[in-house]
Every structure is written in C-alpha cells, then in structure tokens.
Amino acid sequence: MDFGIKGKVALVVASSSGIGKAVAMELAKEGAKLSLCARNEARLLAAAQEISAATGVEILAVPADVTKASDVESLVNKTVARFGQIDILVNNAGGPPTGAFESFNDEEWAKAIELNLLSTVRLTREVLPHMKKTGAGRIINITSMTVKQPLEGFVLSNSVRAGVTGLAKTLSNELAKHNITVNCVLPGWTATDRVLEIQKARAKRENRTEEDIRTEIERSIPIGRMAEPEEFGATVAFLASERASYITGVSLQVDGGFIKGLI
Numbered sequence: 001m002d003f004g005i006k007g008k009v010a011l012v013v014a015s016s017s018g019i020g021k022a023v024a025m026e027l028a029k030e031g032a033k034l035s036l037c038a039r040n041e042a043r044l045l046a047a048a049q050e051i052s053a054a055t056g057v058e059i060l061a062v063p064a065d066v067t068k069a070s071d072v073e074s075l076v077n078k079t080v081a082r083f084g085q086i087d088i089l090v091n092n093a094g095g096p097p098t099g100a101f102e103s104f105n106d107e108e109w110a111k112a113i114e115l116n117l118l119s120t121v122r123l124t125r126e127v128l129p130h131m132k133k134t135g136a137g138r139i140i141n142i143t144s145m146t147v148k149q150p151l152e153g154f155v156l157s158n159s160v161r162a163g164v165t166g167l168a169k170t171l172s173n174e175l176a177k178h179n180i181t182v183n184c185v186l187p188g189w190t191a192t193d194r195v196l197e198i199q200k201a202r203a204k205r206e207n208r209t210e211e212d213i214r215t216e217i218e219r220s221i222p223i224g225r226m227a228e229p230e231e232f233g234a235t236v237a238f239l240a241s242e243r244a245s246y247i248t249g250v251s252l253q254v255d256g257g258f259i260k261g262l263i
Ligand SMILES: NC(=O)c1ccc[n+]([C@@H]2O[C@H](COP(=O)([O-])OP(=O)(O)OC[C@H]3O[C@@H](n4cnc5c(N)ncnc54)[C@H](OP(=O)(O)O)[C@@H]3O)[C@@H](O)[C@H]2O)c1
Pocket: 013, 014, 015, 016, 017, 018, 019, 020, 037, 038, 039, 040, 041, 043, 064, 065, 066, 067, 092, 093, 094, 095, 096, 115, 142, 143, 144, 145, 186, 187, 188, 189, 190, 191, 192, 193, 194, 195
C-alpha cells in the first residue's frame, strides 16, 4: 500500500528514543521529511543520524522542552523556516511519574498537566495556521492505554490523558472542515526506556525482581509480550497517511489485546 506521504513534512515531538523515535523512523520509511525534538541534544542528534542513515530523508533536529511555551514556538517556527509547511504533527512527551493519589501535591499535578496536556494544546495551536494554509493536516496524539482502562498506580497518567482525549475529540469536530484529522493512538505495554524504569521502580517498591514484574505484565497481555516500538510506529504512520483520510476523532489502542472493554 502506498501511504501517499512521500515528501510531506512531519513534526514528531519527543522523538530521540522509544515510541517517538519509532514513529519518526516509520514515517521516514514512507518518505516523509522530519522535524524532531527532545531535551538532550546529543541523544537527539544520534537519533536523527540513525534515521537519516537508514532512510535518506531530510531531517531537522531541534533541542526543545515541550513544557516550555517559548521552545514550542521556536520549534514550530524553525520547522516552517526549513521546510515551508507542516503536514503531520505527532504530539508526544515523556510520561508523568507513577504513584498513588496521596503521593502527589499540586506542583506535581501541575507538572503532569504541563507535560502531557498543555504541550499538546500549545503545539497544536502553533501548527494549526500552517495546516490551514495548505488545506490539509494530520494531528496524532500519543496518549496511553490508561485512557480506556486506568492502571493502578498511574493516577497522573489516568487523569491527564483523559484531558488530551477530550481535546482531540473536540478538535476533530472543529477541524474536519479544514481537511485536518485528529486522532489519538494509545500505547499498551511497549518495550522502551520508560517501561524499563517503571519495571525497576516497581521491583524496588515491592521487593521483587524486574524479571518477575515483566513476566507478570506479559501474562496480562493476550498476545503474551510487550510491543516493539516499531509496531506502534507503523500504526501512527498509517493514521498519518493519505489512506486514513476518513478516520478522525478515534482513540486507537495498540496493546496486544490488553484492554478488556468493547470499544
Ligand atoms: N512505553 C509504554 O509502554 C507506554 C505505555 C503507555 C503510554 N506511554 C506514553 O507514551 C509516551 C512515550 O513513551 P516512551 O515509552 O517512548 O518514553 P521514553 O522512552 O521515556 O521516551 C521519551 C522521549 O521523549 C523525550 N522527552 C521527554 N520529556 C520531554 C520534554 N519535556 N520535551 C521534549 N522531549 C521530551 C525524551 O527525550 P529527552 O529526555 O532528551 O527530552 C525521549 O526522546 C509517554 O508519554 C508515555 O507515558 C508509553
């Protein structure tokens, strides 16, 4: 299948490792030009180099922290200055810390909102005028399986991602007339650095081995293993494609069957 995105410009946020990097790689394999960002410049440049060597696409790498409004503005401006347009926006960021409700104060709640909700608001707001100008666009938000099945110990993620989902559904209705689709893709357990950290923290808290925790997680997934980041990336690349032109306002889980509800 030809995804029809060769030469399109994709801004993939928080993309030096894990899910963001895998999404960038899959879009690059389809021939999209990339603008990438993350806070750590060395890791960002290494990721850009790896994707460029593998696919030969043109890549702009901009060190940026998505929790800072000025960084977001400059990221979008630099992307447009380099490529002239933005066709695909993939909103992503790190995840908030895990823990029980009573372990978080107002400051920690505000940080989680800033990281996952406000970053999505600001990036979308900055990119929208450029999509409206070209008369088309794809906005894809990386949220979490916790949107459809809240996880114990993930109160910040469970709560803030629901906000992103409400935002996305609202925008999908508002922006359809501009030929801009807005969707969310929900990672299930995916083998990235973040998951290794979560496993490590839980093993320490519960005085168990990391191996033990991983086996327990894998038993909860019908497919019996975590996703590889590229399996997730391929789904996002499809939603970003011309072929997904009639899909908007959905929250699509890539979870190996983890979520037990009907929709
Ligand atoms: N992996 C899973 O199983 C899973 C499941 C459900 C949901 N999710 C969610 O999916 C998203 C991606 O997860 P992941 O597993 O790929 O995470 P990850 O392995 O921790 O990678 C996070 C990426 O985001 C960048 N980043 C983090 N904070 C940033 C910031 N403030 N500004 C700009 N870049 C930032 C990191 O680079 P720098 O540190 O250099 O900035 C890195 O490139 C997270 O929101 C996570 O909670 C993941």
